[in-house]
Amino acid sequence: MSMLKFFLGFIACLLPFSNFAGQGKLLATPGVSQVEGSAGGGLVPWAQLAGYATDDEFAINGFCSRADVSDYTLDVCGAQINLFNRVEFSYAEQHFDVPALNTKIEQSITGAKIRLYGDIVYSQWPQLSLGVQHKSLRDGAVATLVGAEKTSGTDIYLAASKLHLGALAGYNWFWNMTTRYSEANQLGLLGYGGANSRQKLLFEGSTAIFLSRDIAVGIEYRQKSNNLGLGEEDWRDVFVAWMPNKYVSVTAAWLDLGSIAGADDQTGWYLSVTGYW
Amino acid sequence: MKSTLIIVALLLMLGGCKSTGGPTLYQQLDGKAGIERLIDSFINQIARDEKIIHYFEDANITHFRDGFINHLCALTDGPCEYIGDDMVAIHTGMNINETDFNHVVELLINAMNELNINHTVQNKVLAKMAPLRAEIIEI
Known part of the structure; x- marks a missing residue:
């Protein structure tokens, strides 16, 4: 928690300068905050950098999310800084609640993302970004118990995003594709690697349609590897995001996270709020 | 995974359903009269905007409107x-940045909202204009 406090403290120091903070992007184009703290959808990091900063602005954002599925609850809070719409730094803390075992697993994630090319609205080709997420479990006891090799790991991902204006019967259509190198088991909450470890390059995708300037509905998919041999399954969701202005966004989703640590059919609700300065 | 791919394929097909032979975007904007109303509303938006108006200090508004x-x-x-x-x-030397460009897009959207132009028609107008950005900003 101390790192998050430090990060939020740093952001608080920047707030007096928030008159200079960015509001230059078009409404809704930054996306929201994904479950590991990067700008994205709910599950998938997107090529957009967090917040409304354009190439001569910076932006700072904070978010909290809750995923409540059959046997578990995941709470995440974090923050992002966008520098000149070129680099994004993020920090998030995850609290994974396992009521059946009366256990809480905590993980912190430090992320960085660099925009390599383009703009989701204006460039001819999709916006392209490269990101990393370094994740570390506070207490690796559960991870070790279920057979994970490590208690920290680093994901690397390449994301491409594009918004096509008026492309679907006049509605704006968004898509994102992400390829991730990862050894994480269930985001890393169950550690990294395992006896069954094979596939490390994973595919993730999202697509959405904007019903209006401020409401998007869409779906997401995130491929998972089954390193522990515990039947880890791909994740998916259906979401609706509401971005009424450039200061706040609210995302609700229905999740299907498959089997988690032997408990099948983990479906449930997701709610996330991001604030933008 | 399979269902995601099917949905993406369906979305792509929908996107392919461009109305051939239907009314042009010009007609959907109510032709010349509609476009004149839109540009007049847009000019009003600009005139009221402190961030943007300075770009038009030396502009001949009638010339801008006709053009x-x-x-x-x-x-x-x-x-x-x-x-x-x-x-x-026209735009060389104006040094319009990304933020101000997007703000002008927002003013155009305001103008279209003011005239109750359908959301999907608005998007199609924006799609026609978006490719011009490279000839307008940061020059």
């Missing part, structure tokens, strides 16, 4: 050919 009406008519497949000024030539 934009002509340009939008041509862009929306109306019975016009754009004979106005070269986009790069």
Whole structure:
């Protein structure tokens, strides 16, 4: 928690300068905050950098999310800084609640993302970004118990995003594709690697349609590897995001996270709020 | 995974359903009269905007209005050919940044909202204009 406090403290120091903070992007184009703290959808990091900063602005954002599925609850809070719409730094803390075992697993994630090319609205080709997420479990006891090799790991991902204006019967259509190198088991909450470890390059995708300037509905998919041999399954969701202005966004989703640590059919609700300065 | 791919494929197919033979975007904007109303509303938006108005300090508004009406008519497949000024030539030296460009897009959206132009027609207008950005900003 101390790192998050430090990060939020740093952001608080920047707030007096928030008159200079960015509001230059078009409404809704930054996306929201994904479950590991990067700008994205709910599950998938997107090529957009967090917040409304354009190439001569910076932006700072904070978010909290809750995923409540059959046997578990995941709470995440974090923050992002966008520098000149070129680099994004993020920090998030995850609290994974396992009521059946009366256990809480905590993980912190430090992320960085660099925009390599383009703009989701204006460039001819999709916006392209490269990101990393370094994740570390506070207490690796559960991870070790279920057979994970490590208690920290680093994901690397390449994301491409594009918004096509008026492309679907006049509605704006968004898509994102992400390829991730990862050894994480269930985001890393169950550690990294395992006896069954094979596939490390994973595919993730999202697509959405904007019903209006401020409401998007869409779906997401995130491929998972089954390193522990515990039947880890791909994740998916259906979401609706509401971005009424450039200061706040609210995302609700229905999740299907498959089997988690032997408990099948983990479906449930997701709610996330991001604030933008 | 399979269902995601099917949905993406369906979305792509939907996107392919461009109305061929239907009304042009020009007609959906109510032709010349509609475009004139839109540009007048847009000019009003600019005139009221402290962030943007300075770009028009030396502009001849009548010339701007006529040129934009002509340009939008041509862009929306109306019975016009754009004979106005070269986009790069007009904007060179103005140093319009990304933020101000997007703000002008927002003013255009405000103008379209003010005239109750359908959301999907608005998007199609924006799609026609978006490719011009490279000839307008940061020059």
